[in-house]
Amino acid sequence: MGDPRPQPPTAQDAATTAEVEYDRALVRRVQGGDPRAFDELVERHKSRVIGTLYHMLGNRDDAADLAQDAFVRAFQSISRFRNESSFSSWIYRIAINTALNFIRLRKAPALSLNEWAEDVEEDPAWKELISRESVHKEMDRGELRERLNEALQKLSKDQRAVVVLHDIEGLRHQEIAKILGCTEATARSRLFYAHQQLQTWLADYL
Missing domain, CATH: 1.10.10.10 (Winged helix-like DNA-binding domain superfamily/Winged helix DNA-binding domain)
Structure with missing residues (x-):
């Protein structure tokens, strides 16, 4: 039997691909010295990052603070981002690690x-x-x-x-x-x- 015929991309797949590519273009602009491009990345992803951290921590203030920390760390490390993964995966990883460290060090409560x-x-x-x-x-x-x-x-x-x-x-x-x-x-x-x-x-x- 031959390999199964690949399925055509769905509209959602196309939208996701477009989002990833747009983020990568913004990252390249940041790496080229345009800080306004990073502001746009923050605006595009901050709601979901804060939401994820809130569910991890159960506290909105802590979630907002850690989201800010995560984006600061991302900005400081942006020169090392090689587009091998999506920016969303990368910022999620930074945010989750920030939350895990917070939970371990501060003994934050579980998610609400x-x-x-x-x-x-x-x-x-x-x-x-x-x-x-x-x-x-x-x-x-x-x-x-x-x-x-x-x-x-x-x-x-x-x-x-x-x-x-x-x-x-x-x-x-x-x-x-x-x-x-x-x-x-x-x-x-x-x-x-x-x-x-x-x-x-x-x-x-x-």
Whole structure:
């Protein structure tokens, strides 16, 4: 049998490619001495970076502060960026590492679930988790979120990072692996065991 015929790019793929190329053009301008191009990169990515950090830390002020730190570090290192990955992956990696260091050094709390639960309601794994028959089926959603939040605080920071990037940001395992500096298999494994642990810890409530 021959190789499967490649699928044509979707509109989303084309849009993503265009976004990546535009970012790379901005990076080249920054490397050429145009600081205004970096301002544009910040404007293009700051909302998602802050959102990701908020879900990691559960505190908006800390998220905003660490996002600023991440962009400062990115600007200071921009000369070493070689366009081998997308700028979005690169800034995510810097932001996530900044958050992980913050969690380790400051013992920051786990992510807040008030908004997280709403973001992942459409995720198939969570649909299965919360749809099972249980004597607690009528539990108030707010109470369920509280229990979920307590369970999430038990996850390791590495597992939490994968949950945020996959279940909230909707990134693919390949992209997550690049951001976290691990193999795709490791990213999948962390997510699998994180979901398993959450299901175990929440068994009495679902």
